[in-house]
Amino acid sequence: MDEDSRIDSQTEADGVTNEHHREDELLPQLVAHLREHRSKLREEWAHRIQDAHLLHAMTPQEMAVETKSVYDNYVEVLETGSVEALQDYARDLSERIIPRGVETQEVVGIVLLLRDVLARSLFEKYQRDFALLNRVLDAYEPAANRIANTVAVSFVDERERVIRQQQDAIRELSTPVLPVRERLLVLPIIGVLDSERARQLTEQLLAGIRTHRAKVVVMDITGAPDVDQTVANHLVQTVDASRLMGASVIITGLSPKIAQTLVTIGVDLSKMNTIGDLQGGLEEAERLLGYTVSRQDGSAR
Amino acid sequence: MDTGPALVSILRQGSYLIASIHTALDDSQMIRFQEDLIEQIGQRRSRGVIIDVAALDVLDSFGSKTLRNIGEMARLRGATTVIVGIQPDVAFAMVSLGMGTGSLYTALDLEEGLEYLDRNVRKDPGAVGTTSSSLS
Numbered sequence: 001m002d003e004d005s006r007i008d009s010q011t012e013a014d015g016v017t018n019e020h021h022r023e024d025e026l027l028p029q030l031v032a033h034l035r036e037h038r039s040k041l042r043e044e045w046a047h048r049i050q051d052a053h054l055l056h057a058m059t060p061q062e063m064a065v066e067t068k069s070v071y072d073n074y075v076e077v078l079e080t081g082s083v084e085a086l087q088d089y090a091r092d093l094s095e096r097i098i099p100r101g102v103e104t105q106e107v108v109g110i111v112l113l114l115r116d117v118l119a120r121s122l123f124e125k126y127q128r129d130f131a132l133l134n135r136v137l138d139a140y141e142p143a144a145n146r147i148a149n150t151v152a153v154s155f156v157d158e159r160e161r162v163i164r165q166q167q168d169a170i171r172e173l174s175t176p177v178l179p180v181r182e183r184l185l186v187l188p189i190i191g192v193l194d195s196e197r198a199r200q201l202t203e204q205l206l207a208g209i210r211t212h213r214a215k216v217v218v219m220d221i222t223g224a225p226d227v228d229q230t231v232a233n234h235l236v237q238t239v240d241a242s243r244l245m246g247a248s249v250i251i252t253g254l255s256p257k258i259a260q261t262l263v264t265i266g267v268d269l270s271k272m273n274t275i276g277d278l279q280g281g282l283e284e285a286e287r288l289l290g291y292t293v294s295r296q297d298g299s300a301r
Numbered sequence: 302m303d304t305g306p307a308l309v310s311i312l313r314q315g316s317y318l319i320a321s322i323h324t325a326l327d328d329s330q331m332i333r334f335q336e337d338l339i340e341q342i343g344q345r346r347s348r349g350v351i352i353d354v355a356a357l358d359v360l361d362s363f364g365s366k367t368l369r370n371i372g373e374m375a376r377l378r379g380a381t382t383v384i385v386g387i388q389p390d391v392a393f394a395m396v397s398l399g400m401g402t403g404s405l406y407t408a409l410d411l412e413e414g415l416e417y418l419d420r421n422v423r424k425d426p427g428a429v430g431t432t433s434s435s436l437s
Contacts, residue, residue, distance in 0.1 A: 206389030213409055240401055241392035246385070246409035 090154035190223030222253030355386025
């Protein structure tokens with residue numbers, strides 16, 4: 001019967017008002033119900049959060065404040081159907097709680113808990129009229145799912161923004177190419193080399209060889225804790241590419257661990273010129289370039 | 302047999318030949334360049350060859366193989382070959398595609414290439430062409 005009247009309402013303009021009026025009223029009714037039982041439902045929700053051991057990074061006071069505003073935002077979205085305000089709030093919330101180590105699953109978890117708590121209360125209220133309950137849920141569920149979605153996406157977005165920011169910071173700190181003598185470059189590598197950084201390093205080194213007309217490059221990897229096969233192969237390629245540009249590369253500061261790794265994974269290092277430490281590398285480079293460094297008498301301490 | 306000045310130029314500088322590739326060559330042009338250059342090494346009795354590829358922003362596998370071949374053929378005809386001016390991007394692309402220049406010597410630019418030849422080519426008066434003997 002319901003189905004029929006809905007079809008009617010689409011075809012006959014006259015039949016619309018009555019039926020639509022009732023559909024439209026469902027949501028305000030629902031919102032009014034949720035507002036009315038606000039404190040009871042919120043308490044219920046807070047209990048469920050505690051039972052599920054979520055958000056233990058926050059104090060009870062903070063929890064109370066946040067649950068209150070999440071609840072109000074939630075009901076507001078149900079009422080207006082617009083998620084924009086919620087998006088802003090979720091972004092703001094994420095900004096505050098991400099540094100405190102709150103996980104994505106916790107945030108999604110509490111929103112889903114709230115959805116369930118509210119759904120339960122709707123079951124309770126409309127339990128005597130099953131058809132009505134169905135229609136109430138029809139109105140409630142899409143909105144509730146959209147909210148859960150919005151919160152999760154906002155949280156993840158915020159997280160990714162933080163990660164991107166940190167990556168940019170690392171990139172800026174990365175891989176300086178330093179001219180230390182005419183035609184001699186030093187390239188200190190500090191921190192973990194991933195393939196993105198390795199690529200960037202190659203780019204800067206090759207550009208540096210061109211601008212400084214370098215003949216010898218000392219690549220010091222004392223500060224790199226470990227390399228994997230991809231990065232090791234990339235380094236080998238960088239050395240070859242430098243040779244194509246007329247510069248020879250000396251690698252210094254291979255830690256015992258990296259040396260073992262390289263040999264174990266079978267990277268071909270036979271063409272690589274390696275020297276124990278940076279000092280030795282610089283001395284070798286000076287020899288290759290024909291520099292002789294001597295200490296003046298009297299300045300020796 | 303001439304490949305034309307628009308694509309490559311082969312100049313004589315003392316006992317060296319300086320070949321510049323001005324634009325990307327297709328396979329048949331590359332072969333003509335190779336034939337031309339090897340021919341001239343004999344004609345001009347050159348002891349050193351510099352191939353300048355600074356104008357190229359791509360070098361395919363056939364191109365780098367031909368350069369390797371030229372180096373080998375030039376050696377058989379008594380000349381040392383240096384490739385100069387490989388661009389950073391080209392260098393890395395060549396290496397990551399596994400097509401290096403083999404045993405061929407490479408240098409940053411023309412100046413470096415000439416310096417290398419000066420250091421490594423034996424000064425043999427008999428090898429210098431008659432017209433350029435006053436230059437060397």
